[in-house]
Amino acid sequence: MAVDELDTRILKLLIEQPRTSVREYARILGVARGTVQSRLDRLERDGVITGTGPVLSPAALGHPVLAFVHIEVTQGHLDEVGDALAAVPEIIEAFSITGGGDLLTRVAARDNGHLEDVIQQLIQLPGVVRTRTEMALRERVAHRLLPLVESVGRASLTP
Numbered sequence: 468m469a470v471d472e473l474d475t476r477i478l479k480l481l482i483e484q485p486r487t488s489v490r491e492y493a494r495i496l497g498v499a500r501g502t503v504q505s506r507l508d509r510l511e512r513d514g515v516i517t518g519t520g521p522v523l524s525p526a527a528l529g530h531p532v533l534a535f536v537h538i539e540v541t542q543g544h545l546d547e548v549g550d551a552l553a554a555v556p557e558i559i560e561a562f563s564i565t566g567g568g569d570l571l572t573r574v575a576a577r578d579n580g581h582l583e584d585v586i587q588q589l590i591q592l593p594g595v596v597r598t599r600t601e602m603a604l605r606e607r608v609a610h611r612l613l614p615l616v617e618s619v620g621r622a623s624l625t626p
Contacts, residue, residue: 470510470515470619470620472620472624473496473498473502473506474506474510474515475616475617475619475620476496476620477492477496477503477506477507477510478510478515478516478616479613479616479617479620480492480495480496481516482612482613482616483613485519489503489504489507522610525559525575528575529577530557530575530576530577531577532575532576532577532578532579532581532582532602533573533574533575533576533602533603534573534574534576534582534600534601534602534603535571535572535573535574535600535601535602535603536571536572536574536586536589536598536599536600536601537564537567537568537570537571537598537599537600537601538568538569538570538571538572538589538595538597538598539568539569539595539596539597539598539599540569540570540594540595540596541594541595541596544593544594545563545569545570545594547593547594548569548570548592548593548594548595549561549563549570551592551593551594552570552572552589552592555585555588555589557574557575557576557581557585558572558573558574558585559573559574559575560572560573561573567599568599572589574586582600582602586598586600
């Protein structure tokens with residue numbers, strides 16, 4: 468799906484001013500409200516916009532410990548282990564990966580003891596061979612997409 472310059476401007480507004488109305492976006496952009504709405508609908512339909520909910524802080528929810536747990540899985544059990552991970556509420560993301568391990572999870576925990584409990588739970592899952600855990604000390608670059616959106620927008624202007 469091609470994202471053009473207007474799409475990029477709309478996405479930038481969504482990131483910078485998420486609580487603004489479609490009517491206000493249209494006014495800021497100098498286009499019809501229907502144009503903005505149809506672009507938003509297409510961006511959602513094409514999977515560019517994947518959610519509209521609030522961004523929450525695990526730390527503010529009482530889970531300040533962040534760890535990345537690499538999971539090695541017995542061959543042929545990746546799907547089952549992946550499905551089982553979805554039942555562990557402390558796992559806030561999980562990805563199939565290449566390299567050292569088969570899955571990479573992002574885990575939020577209340578404290579180090581709680582993290583250990585979560586890891587022990589993961590080790591007990593059928594198909595899990597071993598885990599390797601890395602703890603985050605400090606966030607250096609917060610989750611962001613605006614620089615990428617701006618880069619895509621600049622690329623769309625290049626002939």
